[in-house]
Amino acid sequence: MEKRGKFVSEDYISNLSSETLVSILSQLTLREAVATSILGRRWRYLWTSITILDFDATKATDTIESGPMYVKWVDHVLGQYEVSTINEFRISFDLDQNSTHAINSWIEFAMTREVQRLEMDLLGRRPYNALSSKRCRSKCKRLWRSQSCGCSSEQFCLNLLSTRTPTFCGFKFLKDLYLKNVGITQEVIEYFLANCPKLEQLSVCGSRHLVKLRVSGSSLSLKHLEVVYCTCLKYVEIFDTSLISFKYAGLEIDLFIKNVPLLVDLYIGVGNGNLGRPLLNDYLPQFSRCLSQLQVLTLELIDGFVDEIGSKLFPRLKNLKKLVLEVGAWGEDNLLGLTPLINACPYLQILELKMPWINVQDHDTRKMRRGIKCRHKYLKVLEIYGYAGRMCEFEFVMHFIRNAVALEKILIDPRDQIVKRTPFASANLKIEQTARRLAESQLEAMVPPSIQLVIL
Known part of the structure; x- marks a missing residue:
């Protein structure tokens, strides 16, 4: 005015x-x-x-570069904070046992304010996860070790006794707990399960202190359990629970699952995972009683897979609606070797294939193969992440164009699946552009008008 x-x-x-x-x-x-x-x-x-306190100092523009600087920042903010309740509390920075006193005081702060979601990522400046791979030592193995093992400093180990002061009110409001690169033991997990009556989601990633895990009890509220990249873990036993989803990724372990009638979402990724041992012989049998009830199944097959596997090895997954396969496509591996598994899912509606970029510039000039013919009557969506234009990828897409009579959409993502969300993504920009051009030249003329083709 x-x-x-x-x-x-x-x-x-x-x-x-x-x-x-x-x-x-x-x-x-x-x-x-x-x-x-x-x-x-x-x-x-x-x-x-x-009511959301997210102490994420991992952005490129942030000026916090050391643990002491980060601790000072968090302490300063909490010293001014007066609200009696908070919904979410998140710590994300590269911290170790030298920050034990500060971290414990932050946990007490969150709990005395009836926090519902608690997340701690003590390697917050490490931007990616990747599973170990013998065939990708130069990339996957290095990334996984840096993420789950960190540097030589001692990992902070959560000790609940040290957080219990006269003002501590307990964990009765906690619903979601995410512990990433935090040392945690079976005893501490048991304490959380016994003293968090509302706890529905528990995620443990990168703990070097967890050796065994046992979760049981029909009275537990726990619905979602995730245990990934815990390098010292040897044994997991889950029974008599109301779990809806369970995820395990890491090295080979003894895994026992029994009486989980509500389990519909399963994620399994084993260190040397493939469609032979140990996945077929050692792990899928553990879920034999619940495989028929699964609606979503994710398998990490980072070390590739056997090209020719008879369909009789796969149990029939009659309720499965979504199948996610994370595979290591090494050069010109035969992706059609996956079709016996896919064919064992007669009512499949969504199929996702995720691939890290390995030897993506090696393009074979061989003739196109054809997979086992099978009419996929219900498959509506095919999504392929890490598409690089190799013959093995093109023939995989063509297989479903020919056999999936109800197919409505094909989504192609040509980006590197390992580094696409990290600062290193720009290094592969030229390869990504080449992959995108190949996808367009290969598929645009082959996909019928009745199917929507989306190339990101």
Whole structure:
């Protein structure tokens, strides 16, 4: 508006209600929300009303470069925070046992404020996961070791006794617990399960202290369990639970599953996983009583697979609606070797194939193979991630164009599946562009109009 010949801008944002402003602040990063305190008297403590505290200092623009700097930042923010309850609390930075006192005080802070979701990633600046692979030592193995093992410093080990002070109110509100690169033992997990009556989701990733895991009890509220990349784990036993989903990825272990009637979503990734041993002989039999009830199945087959496997080796998955296969496509491996497994899923609706980039520039000029003919009457969506334009990928797509009579959509993602979400993604930009051009030249003329083709 104009006043005495001058234009005066009106502060419409500050005129909004406090509830609306807090909702806006909740969409910002925590550092951005705290920074609004300099805008004026009304804004000074407004940020302390947000109920999500995400201490993620891993962004490229962040100036926090060391553990002591990170600890000082978190302590400073928590020292000003006065709200009595929070929904989510997240710690994400490369920390070790030298920060034990600070981390324990943060856990107590979260619990005394009835936190519902607690997430700790103590290798937060390491941007990726990858499973070990003998055939990809230069990339996959190095990435997995850096993620799950970290540096030579001692991993922080969660000790609940050290967090229990006179003001500690317990874990009775906790619903989701994510512990990434945090040392945790069977005893601590048992404590959480026994003392968190609302705990529905538990994820343990990269612990070097977990040797065995036993989860049982029909009275548990736990619905989703994830145990991945725990290098010292030897034994897992799960029985008499109401689990809906279970994920295991890591080295070969003794795995026992019994009486999980609600389990419909299963993820298995074993160190040297393939469609032979140990997956078929050692692991799938453990789930023989629940395979028929599965609706979603994900298999990590990072070390490739046997080209020719008879379909009789696979149990019939009559309720499976979605199958996800994470495979190592090494050069010109025969992706059609997967079809016996896929054919064992007669009511499959969604098929996802995810591949890391290995030897993607080696393009064979051989003739196209044809897989085992099978009419996929219910398959509607085919998604391929890491498509590089190799003959093995093209013939895999063509197999389903010919045999999936109800196919509605084909999605092709030509990006590197290992580094696409990391700062290293730009290094493969030229390869990605070549892969995208190959996908367009190979598939656009071959996909019928009745099928939607999406190339990202």
